[in-house]
Amino acid sequence: MTETGLWISDVNHSYEGKQVLHGVNFNVPAGKVVALLGPSGCGKSTILRAIAGLIVPDQGRITLDGRDLTRVAVRDRKLGMVFQNFALFSHMTVAENIAYGLAGLPKAERVARVERLLDLVRLRPFAARFPPRLSGGQQQRVAVARALATDPAALLMDEPFGALDRALRSELQAELVRMQEDVGITTVMVTHDQEEAQAVAEQLVVMNEGRVEQVGSPEEIYDNPASLFVNGFIGHANRIPATVTGPSRLKARDETELGFNRALNFRPGSEIVVTCRPEDLALSTRPEQGAFAARFDRAVMMGPLLNIEATLPEGSQFKAQVPRDGTARPDRGQTIWLRPNPARLQVFPAPQA
Amino acid sequence: MADTALIPAERARPDLGAILYWGFVWGAGILVLIYLIGPILLALLMSFNSGTTLAFPPKGLSLRWYAALLDPVQSEPIHTAAKNSFEIALCVVVMVTLITAPAAWALARAPRKMVNAVEPILLAPLVLPSLVYALAALLALSLLGLGPSFIAVLIGHSAVFAPLMFRTVLGLAQRMNPALEEASATLGASRARTFLRVSLPGIAPGILAGAFFVFMQSLDNVSVTLFLGEPGRTMLPLRLFAMLEESLDGRVAAVSGLLILAAALLMFTLRRFTGRAAR
Numbered sequence: 115m116t117e118t119g120l121w122i123s124d125v126n127h128s129y130e131g132k133q134v135l136h137g138v139n140f141n142v143p144a145g146k147v148v149a150l151l152g153p154s155g156c157g158k159s160t161i162l163r164a165i166a167g168l169i170v171p172d173q174g175r176i177t178l179d180g181r182d183l184t185r186v187a188v189r190d191r192k193l194g195m196v197f198q199n200f201a202l203f204s205h206m207t208v209a210e211n212i213a214y215g216l217a218g219l220p221k222a223e224r225v226a227r228v229e230r231l232l233d234l235v236r237l238r239p240f241a242a243r244f245p246p247r248l249s250g251g252q253q254q255r256v257a258v259a260r261a262l263a264t265d266p267a268a269l270l271m272d273e274p275f276g277a278l279d280r281a282l283r284s285e286l287q288a289e290l291v292r293m294q295e296d297v298g299i300t301t302v303m304v305t306h307d308q309e310e311a312q313a314v315a316e317q318l319v320v321m322n323e324g325r326v327e328q329v330g331s332p333e334e335i336y337d338n339p340a341s342l343f344v345n346g347f348i349g350h351a352n353r354i355p356a357t358v359t360g361p362s363r364l365k366a367r368d369e370t371e372l373g374f375n376r377a378l379n380f381r382p383g384s385e386i387v388v389t390c391r392p393e394d395l396a397l398s399t400r401p402e403q404g405a406f407a408a409r410f411d412r413a414v415m416m417g418p419l420l421n422i423e424a425t426l427p428e429g430s431q432f433k434a435q436v437p438r439d440g441t442a443r444p445d446r447g448q449t450i451w452l453r454p455n456p457a458r459l460q461v462f463p464a465p466q467a
Numbered sequence: 468m469a470d471t472a473l474i475p476a477e478r479a480r481p482d483l484g485a486i487l488y489w490g491f492v493w494g495a496g497i498l499v500l501i502y503l504i505g506p507i508l509l510a511l512l513m514s515f516n517s518g519t520t521l522a523f524p525p526k527g528l529s530l531r532w533y534a535a536l537l538d539p540v541q542s543e544p545i546h547t548a549a550k551n552s553f554e555i556a557l558c559v560v561v562m563v564t565l566i567t568a569p570a571a572w573a574l575a576r577a578p579r580k581m582v583n584a585v586e587p588i589l590l591a592p593l594v595l596p597s598l599v600y601a602l603a604a605l606l607a608l609s610l611l612g613l614g615p616s617f618i619a620v621l622i623g624h625s626a627v628f629a630p631l632m633f634r635t636v637l638g639l640a641q642r643m644n645p646a647l648e649e650a651s652a653t654l655g656a657s658r659a660r661t662f663l664r665v666s667l668p669g670i671a672p673g674i675l676a677g678a679f680f681v682f683m684q685s686l687d688n689v690s691v692t693l694f695l696g697e698p699g700r701t702m703l704p705l706r707l708f709a710m711l712e713e714s715l716d717g718r719v720a721a722v723s724g725l726l727i728l729a730a731a732l733l734m735f736t737l738r739r740f741t742g743r744a745a746r
Contacts, residue, residue: 168649188652195653201646205668214664215654264655 118144118179120165120268120300125174127160134160135171136324142268142317144179147294147301149315151308153347157324158304159272165302166270167191178267178300194261194299196271200253202245208232208256209241215264231259234293250278251286258293268300275310287313308348320344342387342462351389352432354406355464358384364461368427370406374456385464394458395434397422398451399444405453408432410444424450507727514720521715532717533724542718548706549722555617555692555702556685559624560678566625567632568674572666575640586637593630600627601694608695619695624685631684632677639673640666672740679737683730 120142127135135157142148150158164171167188176183183191203211209228216224232238235255245253254274261269274290275283291314294301305311311318312332320327320335320343328340332348339345346353356366359382362374372388380386398405408424415421415438422434434452444450513521517529536542570589574582592600604623605615613619647669651661689704696702701709703722710716 166649166653168652188649189655189657191653192655193653195650197646197650199644199646201644201650203647203650203665203668214651214656217656217660260650260654 117141117177119146120179120302121175121177122161122165123175123177125161125164125171125176127157127164127169127171127173129160134324135164138174138321138324138326140319140326140329142300142302144300145298146317147291147303147315148317148319149311150302150304150319150321151311151347152306152321152327154306155323156321158306158321161321162270162272162302162304165268166193166195181267192264192266194264194266194269196254196257196261196269196274198273199277200245200257202253202256202260204245207242207244208237208248211245211256212259212263214260227263231263234262234296235259251282254278254286255289258290262297262299266299268302269294271301271303273305274303275305275307283310284313290314318348320347322347339460342389342465345389345460345462350392350433351460352392352395352434353430354388354390354426356386356388358382358386364388366406368406370404372404372454372456372459374459378461380461380463387462387464389460389462390454391458392421392433392435394455395432395436395452396455397434397436398453399448400451402451402453404456405451406432407449408452410446410448410450412446413443422450424452510720510723511727514717514724516717516720518717521711521717521720532721536718536721536725544701545703545706545710545718545722548701548703551700552686552703555620555624556682558621559628559685560682562621562625563629563632563681564674564678567629567677568636568670571633571636571673572640572662572670575637575643576645589633590630592627596690597627597688598690598694601691604691605694615695615697617697617700620692623691623695624688627688627691628681628684631680632674635677635680636670636673639670643669675737675740679733686726 122138122140125135125138126133138157138161140148150161152158160169163169165176165183167183167186170185174184178193203214206214209232212228212231213224216227219227228241229238232241235258237252237255237259240248240252245256248256254277258269258271258274275286278286287310294314303311303314316331317329318332318335319329322343328335328344330338335344335348339348339351342351342353345351354366356364356372358364358378358380359371361382362377363371364374364378364386365371366388378386396405401407406426408426411423411425413420413422416435418438420436420438420443422436424432424434426432432452509523512525513523514532515528515530516525517527517531518525536545539546574585577585601623604619604626608614608619608622643666647665648661651665656664687704689708692702692705696705707719707722710719
């Protein structure tokens, strides 16, 4: 039985002697949306280009629904791609752009297909316009329609919202999710924006420096990050350098001792980094067991929440998010105590200096 | 009293500066415009002269020189020369387009280092006096056993004027988004189809603008034509020279008038065309 979906296996690639992909492995289940997420230069666009066939990776295999694509030429891959700045043909109308990949079809069929896609992306009134006369959001929809016109086996999108206003994005993301559900096409999206990835994709592939750091649902990645990098890249993570003192105890640099309700997988004496999400900290104006003393810098109201910024004695910044429950705010410079929820702490080996 | 006198003087100073500044900008600008356009207007005016020779100011207005120019019996040599010149210019444009457009398109995709190495060589004919090139080409061609001929002029003009189109096409080709061709490929288009449907429309304004420059330069060229052309085959600029030498023939002004009109019309349509493509 052949495996369905898109499989990327052990892909290595170098540019001008510099290795940009290190054994990349992940798969996209048939009909699902996966987002490749990472900082710029992490190799996410390179892997997308390898899937599209715009580059041939040095090593590794790319298969789609059991078909080995690795050596197949770009134009024979039958994949739809949405480019970063949409790459629309500005000398062709919207309808001509969408029809571009349909040259092999009889005219009547081609016209019918173009009309169906115009309806799908709700651009029928704009069929005769030239792309430069469209708004950014409309251009994006033309790009999606053009990519879907050939009935591709998978849809690839490179920063599809990158060229759009922030205000437009969430609306178009919802639109894309709706359309993807209608069409049910296996989709890979590249983005550096974690909110965008979480809004659109069911699975995230977090990449850093040419490696896959973690693959999982947005919840898995947020709640159980596989590495310090993932922890800090998806959402905010306060970092506390510490030393392991017992099977489930550790001591932070500032002598604060923390007890865990679970066993730590570190030998006593190991240098580690404990991380804590802002929303897992409780605020107190009195010393408390297992709480970090910090200098209160400022607080910003955000709806029902208060975003607090504080500084630990050794100088590192701490962010906390607490309910705005009517208690008096501390004064600037005042000492406060931030107590993490031990169940929600993450522990990683200290990064090599 | 001294104080009050100072204040208006101080206020007046920047005004004077501004007057001088704008006076210079406008004055120099208008002088340059007169210098550029004046002779052309003069030639146009003289072409409508009703007198018997080329003279300014015209004695009266008439179309007699245009009539004389169009008369097939009287102006047969001019017609032949014009036909020869247009023939050459058209052939040169075709040849330059066939060589230059692919070269510029390919070079826009080549590594930066290679472009930097090749570009000065390709642009050399632009800075080299065409007289020098013409002489060199004559010597080189005679070594190959090819004397002055239509082919020699065609090769000569193509080599000397190709850089004009190369520049206009390379500029556009380098600014073209490489994702456009990639998009075409992902949509299943062959390389040929991608070039014809995506790349070519992208560089077409450059080809058109370049073709215009090359055509006008070829039509106008004297030195290369003089060195490489067959002695018996007269070309328009050479014919005009001869006519001016023989007598101050008013038909020369009429030829100028027609050329000015043609150039203006071409430029106007070209601007409309490339203007639309750029938007």
